[in-house]
Amino acid sequence: MDKNYQPKQFEENIYQFWENNNFFEAKINKNKKTFSIILPPPNANANLHLGHAMYVYEDIMIRYHKLLGDEVLWLPGADHAGFETQFVFEKHLSAQGKSRFDYDRDTLFQMIWKFVMKNRDNMENQLRRLGFFLDWKKKKFTMDEDIVKIVYQTFEKLYKQGLVYRDKKIINYCTFCGTSFSDLEVVDKEKNSSLYYIKYPFVNKKGYIVVATTRPETLLGDTAVAVNPKDKRYKKLIGEKVIIPFVNRQVEIIADDFVDPKFGTGAVKVTPAHDFNDYEVGKRHNLEIIQVIGFDGKINENGEEFKGFYVGEVRKKIVEKLKEKQLLEKIDENYKNRVGCCYKCGRALEPLPKEQWFIKVKPLAQKAKKLVIEEKIKIYPKRFKKILLWWLENFKDWNISRQIVWGIRIPAYKCKSKIPLKTAGRQNSKIEGEWFVAVEKPKKCLICGECDFEQDNDTFDTWFSSGQWPFATLQTLGSEIFNYFYPTTVMETGYDILPWWVARMIMLGIFATKKPPFENVFLHGLIRDKKGQKMSKSKGNVINPMDMIEKYGADALRLSLVFGTSEGNDVFFSEEKVIGMRNFVNKIWNIGRFIYINKYQISKIKNQKLENIDKNQNLKQEIKRLEKEFEEIKKRYLKLMNGYKFSKALGLIYEFLWHRFADYYIEQLKKDVFDGNIESLKVLEEFYLETLKLLHPFAPFITEVIWKKFKGEEKSIVIKNLKNKV
RNA sequence: GGUCGCGUAGCUCAGUUGGCUAGAGCGUUUCAUUGACAUUGAAAAGGUCAGAGGUUCAAGUCCUCUCGCGACCACCA
Numbered sequence: 001m002d003k004n005y006q007p008k009q010f011e012e013n014i015y016q017f018w019e020n021n022n023f024f025e026a027k028i029n030k031n032k033k034t035f036s037i038i039l040p041p042p043n044a045n046a047n048l049h050l051g052h053a054m055y056v057y058e059d060i061m062i063r064y065h066k067l068l069g070d071e072v073l074w075l076p077g078a079d080h081a082g083f084e085t086q087f088v089f090e091k092h093l094s095a096q097g098k099s100r101f102d103y104d105r106d107t108l109f110q111m112i113w114k115f116v117m118k119n120r121d122n123m124e125n126q127l128r129r130l131g132f133f134l135d136w137k138k139k140k141f142t143m144d145e146d147i148v149k150i151v152y153q154t155f156e157k158l159y160k161q162g163l164v165y166r167d168k169k170i171i172n173y174c175t176f177c178g179t180s181f182s183d184l185e186v187v188d189k190e191k192n193s194s195l196y197y198i199k200y201p202f203v204n205k206k207g208y209i210v211v212a213t214t215r216p217e218t219l220l221g222d223t224a225v226a227v228n229p230k231d232k233r234y235k236k237l238i239g240e241k242v243i244i245p246f247v248n249r250q251v252e253i254i255a256d257d258f259v260d261p262k263f264g265t266g267a268v269k270v271t272p273a274h275d276f277n278d279y280e281v282g283k284r285h286n287l288e289i290i291q292v293i294g295f296d297g298k299i300n301e302n303g304e305e306f307k308g309f310y311v312g313e314v315r316k317k318i319v320e321k322l323k324e325k326q327l328l329e330k331i332d333e334n335y336k337n338r339v340g341c342c343y344k345c346g347r348a349l350e351p352l353p354k355e356q357w358f359i360k361v362k363p364l365a366q367k368a369k370k371l372v373i374e375e376k377i378k379i380y381p382k383r384f385k386k387i388l389l390w391w392l393e394n395f396k397d398w399n400i401s402r403q404i405v406w407g408i409r410i411p412a413y414k415c416k417s418k419i420p421l422k423t424a425g426r427q428n429s430k431i432e433g434e435w436f437v438a439v440e441k442p443k444k445c446l447i448c449g450e451c452d453f454e455q456d457n458d459t460f461d462t463w464f465s466s467g468q469w470p471f472a473t474l475q476t477l478g479s480e481i482f483n484y485f486y487p488t489t490v491m492e493t494g495y496d497i498l499p500w501w502v503a504r505m506i507m508l509g510i511f512a513t514k515k516p517p518f519e520n521v522f523l524h525g526l527i528r529d530k531k532g533q534k535m536s537k538s539k540g541n542v543i544n545p546m547d548m549i550e551k552y553g554a555d556a557l558r559l560s561l562v563f564g565t566s567e568g569n570d571v572f573f574s575e576e577k578v579i580g581m582r583n584f585v586n587k588i589w590n591i592g593r594f595i596y597i598n599k600y601q602i603s604k605i606k607n608q609k610l611e612n613i614d615k616n617q618n619l620k621q622e623i624k625r626l627e628k629e630f631e632e633i634k635k636r637y638l639k640l641m642n643g644y645k646f647s648k649a650l651g652l653i654y655e656f657l658w659h660r661f662a663d664y665y666i667e668q669l670k671k672d673v674f675d676g677n678i679e680s681l682k683v684l685e686e687f688y689l690e691t692l693k694l695l696h697p698f699a700p701f702i703t704e705v706i707w708k709k710f711k712g713e714e715k716s717i718v719i720k721n722l723k724n725k726v
Numbered sequence: 727g728g729u730c731g732c733g734u735a736g737c738u739c740a741g742u743u744g745g746c747u748a749g750a751g752c753g754u755u756u757c758a759u760u761g762a763c764a765u766u767g768a769a770a771a772g773g774u775c776a777g778a779g780g781u782u783c784a785a786g787u788c789c790u791c792u793c794g795c796g797a798c799c800a801c802c803a
Contacts (some may be wrong), residue, residue, distance in 0.1 A: 004765065188800090195803085213803060226803095251769090260802060268803050277801045337802080383730070387798080390729075394799085411734030525799095564739055564751065569731080570797090580751055583765040601761095641779060643742090651740075651750075663767075674761070 001223035001596055007553025010705045014655075015128050018704075023718050027182035028484045035065035036073040036488040038470045038518075039134065041142060041246035042127075042500070043081035044120040045088045048653040050535065050573060051494060051547045053130060056558045057567075058492045060646050062133045064698035067722040073485050075149065075473055076127065076134040078120045080143045082407035082462040083179060088342050089115055089406070100178075105405050106458075112406045124225045131554045131700045132179075133718075138477055142668075143408065143463050146476040149467045152411045152439040154512050159437040163363060163511075164400075166412075166431050168355040170279045171399050172439070174342040175350050176296030179403040181342070182461060183396055184500055186349060186368040188338040193345075198226060198322060200242040203250050209234075209242055210329050212264025214337055216322065217315040220247055220303045221292035224270040226281055229255035231266050246318070246329055248305055248318055248712050254285050273353050291353055311350070325698040350691060355431050357403040357494060364507040365392040371506060371516050380522045380644050381568035384495060400461045407459025412437050414454050467504035470517035488518045495523040495568065522644055525570040527561075531536070535573075548578055555699035556582035562698060563654065584654060585702050591662050592706040600675050622668050623683050629660065630648065630687050637694050646698075653695050654680050685710070693722055 012374030019025065020614045026036070042048060062074045088099055089112050112207060120141070127134060142148060148169035158164040166582050171180045174232065199208040211225060222244045227234035240253045251270075258277060259268050273291040282289060293298040299314050301307050306314045322328040340349045369392045371377045372385060379385040415434045436446040436453075445453040466474075470491070473481040487509075491502065502521055509517030528534055529541040530658035534541065548557045559581035565571050633656045643657050665684070672680040689710060694704040 001761070001762090005763095211803085215803080258801080258803095263802055266748065270803095275803075277800085277803070280801085338800090387730070390799085497796095553783060566740070569739095573740070575754090577738080579765080585762095586765045587763065590763035590766085593764085640742090645742080647740080648742080655750085662762090666762080667767090670761095 001593045002574055003590075003593075004141070004704065005553075005586045007555065007585070007701060007703075008550075011129070011131070011549075011701045014701055014704050015131060018133075018716070018718060019128075019136065019717070022674075023716065025137055025614060026071060026135050027164075027479055028072045032069065032071040034485055034489065035062065035070040036075070036485040037062060037490050037492060037493055038473055038488055039074060039076045039127075039132075039538065039610050040493045041077035041140075041466065041469065042077040042123050043084055044078040044116045044141070045081055045085040046119060047201070048123055048130075048545060050545050050561075052127075054494065054524045054527065055492070055523065055563060056130065056561055056573070057646060058490070058696040059132050059558075059700070060285075060562070061490060061492070061522075063700060063718070066133065066640055066695060067696065067720060069721050071484075073138075073488075074132070074134050075138050075140070075620055076124070076132075076136060077140040077463065077469070077473060078116075079143070079356070079466055080116060080125065080336050080407065082459060083177070083404055084462070085201055086106075086404050086406040087111060087177065088098060100405070105620065108405050111426040111529055122290065129549050129554060131558065132250055133586050133700075134674065137472075140473045140476065142462075144476070148408055149439065150472040151408055151460070151468055152448070154468055154508065155411060155460075155464075158359065158435050161359045163439075164357055164616055166355060166357055166435055167611055168431050170273075170276050171354050172340060172349045172352045173295060173354065173358055174345060174347060175295060175351045176345050177404075178295070179341055180352075180356060180399060181349070182356060182463075183397045185343045186340040187343045189341045189346075190336055191339050193335055193337050193339070195264065195335040196319065197329040197331070198245075198269070199327045199329055200244065200269070201327075203243055205240075208327075209237060209253065209265045209267050210312070211269040213269055214269075214317050214335065215315070217306075218271040218274045218292065219244055219269055219301065220314075221271045221290045221308065222249070222251060222269045223272060223282065223287045223290060224251050224269045224285065225253045226259050226270050227253060227266060228257065228259040228261045230250045231259070231261040233261075233684060234267060235274045236514070239686075239703060245322065245325065246306070247302075250625055254281075256281050256284065259421070266335060271631060272311070274351055276351055276710040279351075279353075287384075289353060293350055293352065295354075296353065297350065347409065347425070357412065357456075358398045359397040359398040359400055359464075361398050361507070365395050365503075365722070367510050368392050368503065368506040370593070371510060375508060377518065378520045380520065383483055384498060384521070384523050384568070387502060388498055391503050395499075398461075398464075398504075400464045401456075402461055403458055405459070410456045410458050410460055411441070412438060412456040413441070413445070414447050414456070416451040416453055417445075417448045421628075439574050454679055459509075460680070463500055463504055464508075467508045468503060468512065471504060471513045476560040486513070487516050489520040490520045490522055492522045492524065496526055498523065516616045517632070523568055524566075525568055527571050527573050529573060543573060548575070551580050552582040553585060553700050553701065554587050558586065558649070559698055562650050563648050564651065567644065567647060585699060587658055587662060587683060587704070588692075588699070588702050592709065593668065594666065595681065595688060596709060598681055599685065611682075612693070619669070619672055619677070619680055622665065623680070626661075626665050626683065629656075630690065634690075634694065650698050651690065653698070657691055657695070661688065693717060693720055 019362060039055060042052055043433045058074060062072050066072045087413045093099055155164060173180045191213040191482045195214055197210050197212050198216060199210050209225060225242055237253050241250045243250055258281060270278045270281050270287065272279045272287050272289045274293055290302055292299055293311055298308055299306040299308050306317065310396060328713050341347060369389060372388055379388060413436055416667045423677055445451045470484060470488050474486050505517050545557060556578050560578040561571060563581060633652060636647050637652055669680045669684060671672050692703040692706060704717050
């Protein structure tokens with residue numbers, strides 16, 4: 001044994017040993033309790049980051065339950081991560097001077113497929129480097145044929161029950177990325193906007209009404225002006241008509257409660273096609289919806305003279321021209337507001353009317369809520385229960401259509417022979433044509449029976465498929481596996497995707513299987529740098545977990561993420577902490593080395609003092625004390641582990657092994673060991689190895705390396721039973 | 727504006743259901759070390775537990791308020 005532990009000499013071989021011996025493989029064993037976790041599938045578009053290393057909590061649980069003798073399953077997978085991946089891929093393209101528009105749908109899809117497959121292999125090997133106890137034989141990908149089929153079945157079932165509907169309404173659309181989003185993907189950014197006060201002249205009398213807006217260009221689509229019905233200033237004007245500049249449309253002044261008399265002038269221009277509020281007002285007052293901004297971010301033919309120009313340019317032009325026409329009363333330059341932006345590219349999103357598939361969330365959320373309230377699903381740490389319930393109460397209908405190529409194409413089809421005539425340019429909110437949904441593409445149109453119907457070009461929001469992950473993965477492995485391991489025991493993930501993923505898994509899981517997808521939710525914190533800032537490429541503070549493993553070993557990295565933290569709180573990561581844990585691992589190694597070396601030497605000494613133990617009262621006492629202390633430690637350890645207090649369990653072992661076992665007991669028994677007393681050495685060895693079992697879930701490599709040194713290369717600590725002793 | 731979290735030793739953080747002189751890692755100081763480990767050992771210095779009030783025999787721990795930091799949510803055009 002070297003003086004210092006060299007993780008690189010062992011880790012990859014050890015992992016291979018585990019994998020080759022099928023230790024990771026879960027089987028059906030009706031006599032055993034099950035413990036199952038579905039790994040949150042990492043996106044198959046990049047290397048793992050430190051956030052993924054936090055899945056070490058799952059490994060700790062899995063390995064712990066393996067030691068307890070349960071039948072464990074930790075199922076790995078990869079997420080195609082639709083929009084995210086396409087976005088990453090487009091960055092690669094643009095680095096080569098290309099863009100998504102240079103390829104047809106199939107070519108682009110195939111290119112991304114190759115890209116993803118390569119990344120997926122890489123990502124999986126990185127999970128291995130972390131030492132994760134994953135059942136690789138069962139690995140799944142969100143775009144596997146059998147998974148897609150289940151996703152389709154769920155969609156069809158939702159559709160048949162009226163929980164999926166197609167509608168045309170205002171959605172968040174990124175004109176740069178070329179797709180719509182759900183509400184969750186919108187990030188509000190505070191911006192310095194100007195507030196423009198614009199005069200709308202009356203039709204039937206002299207004068208004008210002034211409206212305040214941050215988006216003067218949308219006046220091209222205005223179909224009303226609204227005031228609060230209680231506002232005395234405007235009461236007499238309700239019903240009066242005004243003229244919208246440039247487009248010369250006559251619109252009415254209407255009364256609606258949503259108008260805040262204290263804001264601006266108390267009069268609001270209403271653009272139902274380009275504002276969520278105005279859309280609602282429009283519905284209440286039966287206003288016309290005139291879309292003036294196209295999906296390319298340019299003004300369309302309804303914008304008359306401004307057609308073909310980008311929104312930003314048109315804003316400037318309109319402001320200039322309003323000034324010329326003396327229709328601009330004033331500009332408040334110091335106005336701040338929040339603008340919904342694309343969470344990926346950061347540009348302002350455009351609210352646009354568009355036909356999409358929506359999930360009616362309320363009924364699904366109600367059932368999910370019940371599970372959480374009744375604790376059929378338990379949440380750890382418990383403060384997240386309230387947050388989860390808030391979300392389940394406040395979800396809006398979920399837009400699941402994405403206008404991107406990379407994803408699972410929606411199995412919805414439009415009948416061609418029953419498309420109504422478009423109302424020229426002007427749009428109403430009715431959807432065009434009749435649709436049907438089918439898991440397998442049928443031979444004949446299910447609507448008219450004769451047309452060559454078209455499949456929807458859109459793909460699913462990634463979260464729609466990943467929201468089905470727990471049951472979809474297990475169902476594809478056969479009903480026996482599914483029935484044995486479902487519902488899974490724990491869902492462990494970062495608290496940042498609680499609404500995106502956890503809530504939706506519960507909703508879709510209970511809908512599709514009538515059972516909760518998991519019994520417990522355990523949420524971990526986010527990794528930040530040592531100053532508490534989010535790690536991001538632009539800040540340059542990203543730490544690559546593989547570098548840490550290279551330098552200090554996987555055990556050290558794993559321990560550094562758990563030691564001295566509080567579950568669910570953010571982790572401030574620092575290399576110094578990894579070094580500290582590397583030192584701990586080295587300490588473990590050297591305890592082993594001490595016992596190992598002396599064992600070897602004593603066996604060569606002729607007169608071993610076997611009888612010493614009875615005569616040496618001090619020795620006898622110390623051994624008894626050690627025994628008692630270990631039992632106490634183990635009892636506390638089991639309680640902490642069962643209560644998801646992993647950090648504390650680790651702290652306990654750390655303290656015991658280093659500052660009690662090494663610093664105290666070894667020092668106490670050292671003299672006897674040097675005297676050739678084999679009994680005291682045996683005691684030390686026994687308790688050392690027992691403690692390694694407790695440590696194994698946290699530091700799987702070093703514990704296995706030492707186990708093999710003592711018990712033989714073919715042996716393994718992984719499959720030892722914790723209950724056998726004490 | 728709402729909700730949640732945080733504010734404990736120079737730094738990063740623990741502190742279970744309130745209970746003896748408040749802990750760890752790193753850092754600092756002193757000493758030790760030729761039979762496991764300098765990626766070591768022994769010891770020391772260092773905290774009005776953000777502030778104020780309250781409950782209690784007893785509060786870092788429970789309650790109320792204030793201040794500071796952070797996160798998430800919210801339709802103010």
